Amino acid sequence: MSSASPPAYHATAQRPEWSALPARLRAAVATRLGAPVVQARTAGAGFTRGFAALLRTADGRRAFVKAAPHAEQPHLVDWYAREAAILSRLPAGLPVPRLRWTLWEAGWFVLCLDAVDGHTPRLPWEQVELTATLTAFTGVAEALADPPAELTALGLPHLADLAREDILWWGEVAAGREPVPPLPAPARGRLAELVALESRLPGYAAAATGLTHGDLRIDNVLVDTTGAAWFCDWSWLCHGPAWFDLVTLLISGYATGLDVDALFAAHPAAADAPDDALDVALAALAGYHLTAATSAPPTASLHLPAHHRWTGEHALAWLSHRRTWT
Template identity: 85%
Template sequence: MSVPSPPAVPYHATAQRPAWPSLPARLRAAVAARLGAPVVQARTAGAGFTRGFAALLHTADGHRAFVKAAPQAEQPHLVDWYAREAAILTRLPAGLPAPRPRWTLWEAGWYVLCLDPVDGRTPRLPWDQTELTATLTAFAGVAEALADPPAELTALGLPHLADLARDDILWWGEVAAGREPAPPLPAPASGRLADLVTLESRLPGYAVTTGLTHGDLRVDNVLIDTAGSVWFCDWPWLCHGPAWFDLVTLLITGYAAGLDVDALFAAHPAASSAPDDALDVTLAALAGYHLTAATSAPPTASVHLPAHQRWTGEQALAWLCQRQGWA
């Protein structure tokens, strides 16, 4: 069992976003017009690692809405993510705990996505047992609903995790080939590069499935509302892939808290059909991805992103070393 290791920056305070008053006046007027009343309060979202606008807006007539916005000129990738998320959320099966879109608009060179509001917060870390149980239970329901997704959702041409792995996730092979600098490794992983390459190389073959999974299930994409219900946010990375991959990304924070995450993984319905070494394969891939990505951050990302990636990579690698008996 690991010694508790908190993230370098609390997940509720990782974002660097523009404030509502700093948005173009024409954009603010257009948003207020669509909301039907002037905006009297804006609570900026503190979680996340982009620099896009994201806030819970309160209007003069007492209504609320969650609004995301990004400028096409400076953040075209973020505009694409928001537009993709809008298309996905519209087509998710009914009843899933995901905020639903209300409308989108273009104004003053900005793309805006308006969602139903969720009055919630990121889970407490180290994990509160009640919140962890609720989150894992809610994710089991999501995984079951997306195992046989509706045709209107798959018609969007969603990516496949197997391809994403080959293109962007598997980095130990690049390190071994000398095409990527080797990140600092702790003593237990020193001299294990060949083992890491072998493990991560199995991920594309394991990830082939017709089912869908969230694709980015970090703790900052989970909200606990005032009633204790769990909501999953930020859906632009929905992809064809096994739900156990997202289960691993979520449980990394549990490993850091010293929980018996091996048992939690094995007992979860999403892992019922996982290959025997799926957990190790995923940990190896995630460790390589995050540790190599931590060396720099794009200018459109929060300055806290490298610290998050370094911490995540270190925890994934430590969990893997523990499981493999590397000392």
Template identity: 75%
Template sequence: MSPPSLPPVPYHASALRPSWPSLPAALREAVADRLGAPVVTARVAGAGFTRGFAAVLGTADGGRAFVKAAPSAEQPHLVDWYAREAAILDRLPVDLPAPRPRWTLSEAGWFVLCTDAVDGHTPRLPWAPAELEATLAGYATVAAALADPPAELTTLGLPHLADLARSDILWWEEVAAGREPAPVLPTPARGRLPELVALESRLPRYATAATGLIHGDLRVDNVLIDAQGQAWFCDWTWICSGPAWFDLAGLLLTAYAGGLDADRLFAAHPVTAGAPPDALDATLAALAGYYLTGAAAAPPTASPHLPAHQRWSGEQALDWLARRQGWA
């Protein structure tokens, strides 16, 4: 096992969000009206990489709810994401460990999504064994439930991972063709651009055959561990058709970084049954290129911690891949 490598900023403190008092008064009044009582507490979410408002709100009558909000003029992409997530949450199987939606509203130029509040915390790194076990078991449940997608979800016209890979995830070919600046590579991966291009190119082909749905953005900051030790999965904006082992590989980057035997964890998980032998390698190559090139082009509306986290994630993916490939 390798010595642990921690992210540059803890995942539970990666966000930069507005406070509840800083929101427009008309918006706060509209939210309180929908909640049915004045808001007396607001615990802003520390995890995530957007600048949207996100907090657990407590009301004077003892109620609790989780609220996301974004301004239409300044962050139209977040408004689109929150509206999309609202439609997805409303159609997820009700027994999945995911927050249940309550309502949406538009007020004072802002869009708001309200869900049930999950009383939990972002897993700390390095992973505590019980929290990792709960997360892996929870994702097995999610993957099994979405292996045969509910009709109400598929009618949303969800994208396919194979298409997303070609349009947004695969970047080594762009680097090789000179259409994208080359990121600085760690020593084991230098001179390996042809291999990286070849490996990432397999991902769309492997993903095409998948018929189930996956979370599509499974990272530590999208997981909550509740008081009973159960894992909950949040931020469902990027759900798509694809193989569940893609989600698993992305999640296990932090297990690898923590010095755990991520190869064993990947191979032992039920979602990898029937996966191509090099599915993990293709995914790691793709994720490494996606994160390392993205670190140089993070949008100004994102958290200022995003570029450093992308670089760290890309380096972990590349280091794991280099070890698996035996690159000196």
């Protein structure tokens, strides 16, 4: 296991301050909020450079606002617009911040959500926060197992296709099209096994009939003041199995010493998973993150490579432990 400390997920973002936004944009947001903005607390979590902040207005109301300029960050505008469409169609009652409104102003796309007074779970995981998160995820997974027609009508992507296009990298490494990332001793000489494992992910994902969040990292979880868990950043909702989200979430648990094999096996989201689903997901995620760790796009936080490296190392360490690679 890597000895590197986990990224400070509450402080990975590099975002513009409220005062740096165009005056026209700030005025339009204040108009929609119904009162002048008197306080803006920039979100520290996340890896994009988009604006995201908890705003408080002169009449005491609060809202969480995200915004991106189309000229400089068209991909982020697409992500935010996709998230808005998804949030407006998710089943009611889920632990997801409610969408209030969206607007275009001064070349910026803005979405406004209900404010959640909470924090990113602490690492190492505290048992009460872990239990709250896994319990809340059970409800989300159940609701997305049979999603409403208005949600699937959005033409959401399929995890099987995303895997082939952007997640499976060990095959590229084996073919010499990508450099071999730094590997710990137990995983050296295991490239053929890693390729074989990751290659099963598209087939497993295609067999799923429900939807999966697609990006359920620890920094996309908020624990509120009552101890309840909320799930954020829904841009990557896709057709796929809920157990894939469970793996992406539990990698941070393995890294901090939890019995994640038992947690995975006991969770309802893994009830119908193929016997080797956990190994398949870990192989794919290790390859994806270790390959992505070599650079960060200019529109991303400079902390992104560290996140990829830490996640990839621990996904690979977990897999090595499970398969008794020494």
